[in-house]
Amino acid sequence: MKKFCILLSLLVILPVFLKAQKLLSLSGFADFTEGIWLTEGNWANGKSFKQEVDYYWGLNQKIIKVKTYGTINSETNEYGLRNEGIRSYNVKDSVLQFWEFDIYGGITSGTCFFEDKNLNYEYEYNGEFLRETWFYVDKNHYNYQIGSLKDGKIDKVYMKSSYCRVKK
Template structure:
């Protein structure tokens, strides 16, 4: 027969994974992106080159999505390196997914993330302007990618429009 401490331990072992899975459910919009490498090349509206390689993984028992981004790390946009380190986390008090993106230039971008069907939508302020970044689902290996002004479900201005492809 089990004593009280053994019962407590058994219950703890049973419910702790359930808590982690419950948290993971809130981050499930990232499921198709996690543990894959995503590559993109394009051009900003200004004509400047854009190139990134993004890798996402779950961390801390599924309560975070950690994002590592390689991209241009110099103003001339000739040198590729570790450009961004990002975190996505579900905030139970506001019932939103929040993100923080730290870059190689000492900047921090923060905002919220939500799903529109299979699309992943980031919203944040950048230099005083509310921007939207969308990963628009095409198939499990392809996302159309846009950054711009997205109001009431419509793009009023687009700064970049390109495609993320899964690196095989």
């Protein structure tokens, strides 16, 4: 009877543990590495937003590297490489972290996590706590949103758009 209880406990706990491990691992990014993601939209203030994001594996699939292209000069609307980033699982703290390095010398860092197939980034920016979410639509489309967080919920939305995958 004791062996049965242990076995039953393992059968209940193991799927929960495996799901938690997947949420914290880099495996959720695998789908993002299979193309370049394009979006065009507008900020809440009306300014246009255009971006392409290229996710790819690095360091023997121990990190995700990201190159982001967008407007690099708002006066001339010059378009080019704007950010390079890294996504990595921090074993010590058991959390997915990210760092974005922009062409202006800025560094944005925070945590990222998956809820099912939705990808979330949370970070502080200019004194405000923000969440960026890629909402899964299908394997080639995500809806995208940037908003401020208050008490763990989106308080104000700054940007909504959608991403479409194109081949590399």
